[in-house]
Amino acid sequence: MKKKIQKIDQLLINHFGIPPKSKRRPDPLDTIIGTILSQNTNDSNSYKAYRNLKDNFKNWDQLAILKPSQIEKYIRIAGLGKQKSKAIYGLLQSLKKKQKRISLNHIERNTDEQILEELTSFNGVGVKTVSCVLLFSLDRNICPVDTHVHRTLNRIGIVKTNNPEKTFYEILNKIPAGAAHSFHTNLIRLGREFCKPAVPNCPGCPLKSICKYEDKTVESGKAYKTNNFMLLDNLD
Ligand code: SF4
Known part of the structure; x- marks a missing residue:
């Protein structure tokens, strides 16, 4: 699993870039x-x-x-x-x-x-x-799992779970050293921009070559707007 996560992280970085980290870690x-x-x-x-x-x-x-x-x-x-x-x-x-x-x-x-x-x-x-x-x-190498991270990791085929907590424990300790921040942040972005809840936009997705999701339909709708994740890097 570690190698697959590394591959996904790299493909997402190639597409979205390295997400910026806040200079000051929030309390x-x-x-x-x-x-x-x-x-x-x-x-x-x-x-x-x-x-x-x-x-x-x-x-x-x-x-x-x-x-x-x-x-x-x-x-x-x-x-x-x-x-x-x-x-x-x-x-x-x-x-x-x-x-x-x-x-x-x-x-x-x-x-x-x-x-x-x-x-x-x-x-x-x-x-x-x-x-x-x-x-x-605390800058630990831990990937929080919200609804986007849970959905995308199941569709890609990294886990087969029915709730975010199970997904979290499946990938715990399997994230390559130092990759958690980019992996987590870019997966959320992927979930908002491509791998949307109802219909994923697979044709333009940076992970389509490795994703195991079978029903890769064409989608051209608007970006998915709502989410339940505050930008925690920006707390001060
Ligand atoms: S190829 Fe489709 S299902 Fe797979 S991650 Fe991308 S958008 Fe999601």
């Missing part, structure tokens, strides 16, 4: 909160909600004083306000109980597996969120 807690906000909405609205929090609170300790209904007012634009404010509140309260200052700086010392275990124990924090922390905040 792990910023990434978690950004990822919670990004669920089921578009980049623009989740980023506005994230900025509402960052611009109105000096740090996450200040936000932790609020009740979920108060947090909801700041993040309403990202949708699912009740659910997301509860998740953020729960996370901040759990961290508050555990340590004096609300921060996740200690995880830097831990292995990927330890971080996955610790952070998924918080309500509302799933494998996808933690994998974003590992890649974007």
